[in-house]
Amino acid sequence: MAETLGILVGTDKHLDYVINLAGAAQAKGKDVEIFFSGPGVMLTQSADFEKLVGKAKLSVCDVSFRANGLEGDVPGVGFKDFATQARNAEMITNADRYVVF
DSSP states (O other): OOOEEEEEEOSSSOHHHHHHHHHHHHHTTOEEEEEEOGGGGGGGGSGGGGGGBTTBEEEEEHHHHHHTTOOSOBTTBOGGGEEOHHHHHHHHHHOSEEEEO
16 A cells, blocks of 8 residues: 655645645655645636646545635546545545645
């Protein structure tokens, strides 16, 4: 079983770093999970967000997404991946390493 890197994105900055970190971890054979929360959900609207698809399991805080006036589909994020903070807690529990942006 591969080691898992959990990434919490709580800021609307540094998408390039998140993409690069996820890609590097994936290239090293790590499983990557990313949870977008608070202002971090705004990154789902960037054209570059799609670069994360296939590099990580993506989840978005549904409450933050709606609170920021967002709606609609997000590349790589299915209906069940719009989640509560419980998903973040689960990621923390299961991750071998955890990074916060």
